[in-house]
Amino acid sequence: MNDASQPNLRQFSVIVPAAGIGRRMGANCPKQYLPLAGKTLLECTLERLISHNQINHIVLAISPEDEYFPQLPIANADWLTVVKGGKERADSVLAGLEALNAEYNESSDWVLVHDAARPCITHSDLDKLLALYETGIGGILSMPVRDTMKRASAEHPNLVSHSEARAHLWHALTPQFFPRQALHDALKKALVQGLSITDEASAIELMGGSVKLVEGLTSNIKVTHPEDLGLAEFYLQHHSSRTQMEKPA
Template sequence: MNPARTDGDLWVVIPAAGLGTRMAADRPKQYLMLAGRTVLEHTLACFAEHPRVRGIVLAIALDDPFWPDLVLDVALPVHVVPGGEERAESVLNALDLLAALGQPSDWVLVHDAARPNLAREDLDRLVAEVEQDAVGGILAVPVRDTMKRADEEGRIARTEPRDGLWHALTPQMFRLGLLRGCLQRALEEGVRVTDEASALEYAGLHPLLVEGRADNIKITRPEDLELAEFFLTRRQA
């Protein structure tokens, strides 16, 4: 397969319509305070000063009471679209907007709203490696822990070999037209995709794995917030 051309603008899509029920907080996790700012503000800051990024599209829940009060300090254009019930629907809504703003050959970085600790060197490495690829790719880290398969009773059924297994992270980077088409197909055919790479896999494609840092954690549970603050403050220091 021939390498993709390196032309095309670079856009960021952040699905931020989730409720984050596992945090057991009074608000969605993207609006929790972290080192003096909300989680979402830290996440936006990961892209705000990147010279290649043309703009950011946020997918926000229609009844979100916190978004209107958030004051963003971001020089880039920030567009807002309605979020869907599932992640894929939110991302597709954002891609529909970008289809009117950009070109099918533009690149899109899809990033979790609750991953505020993306390192600039990881972002630069992802962009540099993926824009040479015909399919696209994602940040990921190799699995280091022993992996167990559970049975229906919650007992260990077997140990799974971890060779070749990776934890999928974000950003995930694909061409606008390609990703939009793959997501549309998956949704129309009732296929549940948990990340953008899954939509391309369903279409028979094989995205590139780009190794990133393990501290690019997703805030899901209360203890993750403390860990994310530790990583952020250590980096700032």
Template sequence: MSMNKTSIWAVIPAAGTGSRMQSEQPKQYLPLLGRPVLEYSLQLFLQHPAIEGVVVALSSDDPYWQDIDATLRSKVICVDGGAERSDSVLNAVKAIDDPDAWVLVHDAARPCLTAAEIDDLLAQRREFSDGAVLGVPVVDTLKRAQAGEPLQIDCTVSREALFRAMTPQMAPLQTLLQAYEQCAQQGIKVTDEAQALESSGRQLGIVVGRADNIKITYPDDIALAEFYLRQQINKGLRVEQDSAQ
């Protein structure tokens, strides 16, 4: 099949509780410039001309999904999430009725992704047939701590050729399914799609993304995400909700 004719789907695992946010409300639903965090990613993927559809994995007892704008909710496929991120991704990928599709798996709490980054990632499908991830080079000095308390430095770790993995993480649907199934059979717990693919012997590419594509994890991240979103709007990298509809 021609690469240009292959369908591309976005998958968003959104069943997590986000306990580190110290909030009863999961972080993907926290207010961000007057909208739930999750809406930014949903809107971006639904408006992107290359994306065929969006699948969201939700907790079976999620009471917050109804707070998402109805126009966005009506355009996505919802599936039950699982106990782990990998379970949610697997359920979502299985809902895509195209074995030749490529999938972009994106964190529900990463609202500052831009359309240009999606374009850059998709442009590398021929170069990296097993998949690729967005990442940014590590710029901080890294220290490895000794086990136990109080924390003490064990050594300094070289940051040369190290990247912070971001999302989306991209792979052919069948390749990703096989990787996750193999990890499950071998009892390997993975924290992202790249690790599952690496564990199955796949060679992935890294596409350098923007440092502002942050994942909201701690309370202070909300203010930082708001700052980045305002900057992106001012620079024309994204449109505001009112002008997008």
């Protein structure tokens, strides 16, 4: 699905962990299969990624008990590799990395990892993140914290203990983009040591690696609660309209 009119552009692979069930949505199926813009949330995310002109392969990690994905039209896409995900995000990402290791090619020496529930990623944000390849240092899409941050009391979780200074604080988003082997080794070591891994960047950080912050758009939301679906559909329609306006006549 990506644009083959620019064959000299370097190509990259993406790992999408999608083995979770999204309990906070309160739905009768995993949230990645909820309807969005005439498709499923997962389809919107995958198609958004593969339509970028520097992405040619996606590794999707799903639950071994997933009964929904094989029914989707996208399930047999030639640009997609499906692997069994694990209990935790890090397990699923590691399974994706090991699949890339097994079929290693130039497009997987660096990899992106993207949340299945972030369907509104823009090509402009992907462009900025992929530019890190030339620097040799990986990084993440992120947003500076703009709201006042409150620390809850340990004894009384519904009471404020104090306000946190928001200077130098950032929200971590996805995709996250790192050298394949460095990310594989960092995740493997962190899991063996029983360390807490909240995202790919945290594994790199725990191993002493550097992570660059790349400011992204606020529209790159993660669908977590039912009301997020309506907002995601609005952003998808907005991005689609802008893309059509920017196409040359």
